[in-house]
Amino acid sequence: MSGLNLLYVEDDARLAQDVAQLMAAEGNRLSWTASGEEGLKRAGTEAFDVVILDRMLPDLSGIEIVRRLRDAGIAAPVLMLSALGRAENRIEGLDAGVDDYMAKPFDPPELVARVRALQRRAAGQAHSAVILFGDLECHIKARTAHRRGRHLALSPKEFALFRYFMENAGEVVTREMLLRNVWNLSFDPQTNVIDVNVGRLRRKLEEGFDAPVLETIWGTGYRLVAA
Structure with a gap:
């Protein structure tokens, strides 16, 4: 350093x-x-x-x-x-x-x-200012999210989740991966914090649109898919 x-x-x-x-x-x-x-x-x-x-x-x-x-x-x-x-x-x-x-x-x-x-x-x-996947955009430096050009108002934690899903778009993201990489926890706190935050993010990504983009993989985790 x-x-x-x-x-x-x-x-x-x-x-x-x-x-x-x-x-x-x-x-x-x-x-x-x-x-x-x-x-x-x-x-x-x-x-x-x-x-x-x-x-x-x-x-x-x-x-x-x-x-x-x-x-x-x-x-x-x-x-x-x-x-x-x-x-x-x-x-x-x-x-x-x-x-x-x-x-x-x-x-x-x-x-x-x-x-x-x-x-x-x-x-x-700084080397990856924007991540694109399907009709989704993740602007890293501005910390903003867009779908089909529409700005999505995300909280800081929702944006951190969105960014992680965008970085792993199309792949299954487990709860353990989210705990480690979004919450910086090496253990499960035995709360529903992940489900609550993912649920809020899903609503903001999908409300007003005809195609879902965030799948729940039961027993495993979640997957971001292209609309």
Whole structure:
């Protein structure tokens, strides 16, 4: 990881200093603010390779920050750090538009590796700005979805699902694949979060159109098909 421009929003000054030293040792530039409002402003107006975001801030929660960023169409990769590390906490963060979620305390080398992975993923997106399949369009940088030219209003998690289905169009996508690649979970939280989100996405993809595009493969998962 060389020469990345990072933003860290964290109200624990000592932890922020430790992370700043860790990232500097890797040759990166880290800007720090303890204010959620200031972090939101900077993330919305400056170009950062990765935003590292504490969840519990005194003035504006990390969840609210990432929701506002995604609503504004800002797609900078966000890694959330939080003492709240239960499955439901991670799911809430990922549903809000967070790209990765780490529980505190964390292993410093793992933090470096995850920031590196987020930057690589974001860099790869720039080479594939639009994915086309049938009458569907997935605009990666704009984080927008279209069918037959009609814009589909998707939430951040619905867009993440749509993008993953588009990247694997025509192939069977299992629940395990969705948990690992969309929710960043290595285990099944035993909730209906996948079914609910896929159901919402299906309605938005198919409502007002005559042909279905998202099939349920019973007992296995789902498959995106061309209309």
